[in-house]
Amino acid sequence: MIENRSGSRRAAKPVETTVLAVERALQAIEMLSGAADGLSLAEISRELIINKAIASRLLETLEHAGYVWRDNIAQRYHLTYRVSNLGLRQLQQSGLLGQCTSLLEDLAERTGELVRLSVVERGEKITWIYAVVGTRRTLRIDPNFNFEVSIHSHATGKAWLMTLKPERVAELLERDGMAALTRHTNVDTKVLRKELDAASRRGFATTYEENEIGVGAVAAPIMAPRLSGGTECVGVISVAAPTNRMTRAEIENCGPLAAEVANRLALMWPLDERAPVRLQRPA
Incomplete structure (x- = not known):
């Protein structure tokens, strides 16, 4: 089951019809788009219903790709402007x-x-x-x-x-x-x-x-x-x-x-x- 920020749950699609890592990455981007103060690793892990190790690797990948940046002081993740730039394009x-x-x-x-x-x-x-x-x-x-x-x-x-x-x-x-x-x-x-x-x-x-x-x-x-x-x-x-x-x-x-x-x-x-x-x- 996947839970979104509104609290509603929906079943994950079968593995053979989707790549779960990609689906979770997109869900993380959607979550961060509505978080003005960013989200912590624990919050993202909890929202996606995955353990912190998997959430950390997912966020590291998004950070490397330029979609996410981490505030090292507050230990919170934020979206970069790359997503909005794609929309404007x-x-x-x-x-x-x-x-x-x-x-x-x-x-x-x-x-x-x-x-x-x-x-x-x-x-x-x-x-x-x-x-x-x-x-x-x-x-x-x-x-x-x-x-x-x-x-x-x-x-x-x-x-x-x-x-x-x-x-x-x-x-x-x-x-x-x-x-x-x-x-x-x-x-x-x-x-x-x-x-x-x-x-x-x-x-x-x-x-x-x-x-x-x-x-x-x-x-x-x-x-x-x-x-x-x-x-x-x-x-x-x-x-x-x-x-x-x-x-x-x-x-x-x-x-x-x-x-x-x-x-x-x-x-x-x-x-x-x-x-x-x-x-x-x-x-």
């Missing part, structure tokens, strides 16, 4: 950011708020990849205040869910859960379903202090044409603002602007980003 090769940047910057200036672009990764998760903040405001939201997209409480997550079939939404919610992140977070699936239906009709989703106190947001899905026909949500555009500057109604007024940009991005989305591929669930 992939984005540059796809041409995605080059085509989107001007539209995102224009939206940030029009609203004066934080605008973010996220992409749907292989139909399994949604990830922020770019953020820009309007220059007309002195009080701003940190674009890196949270790297995790909670699909039931973030406007970005809701904008993705509103494009999916109910049974797929149920699968994702069962997988990720519906934790109460603030006193305003909705944890009722029936209420969320009604909210998603309403969001689908108007073209954008909203959140108001459901994920973070003092923050409201709107988000619109990027529905790009599929190579096989039809459309698919490939990403989301969101606008977030402090609630002490914008009321719920004022933030929702940014929804049509986000939807307009999302529609324009859908027309220029790189072809190689449109092929829908679903990850298979672990056995």
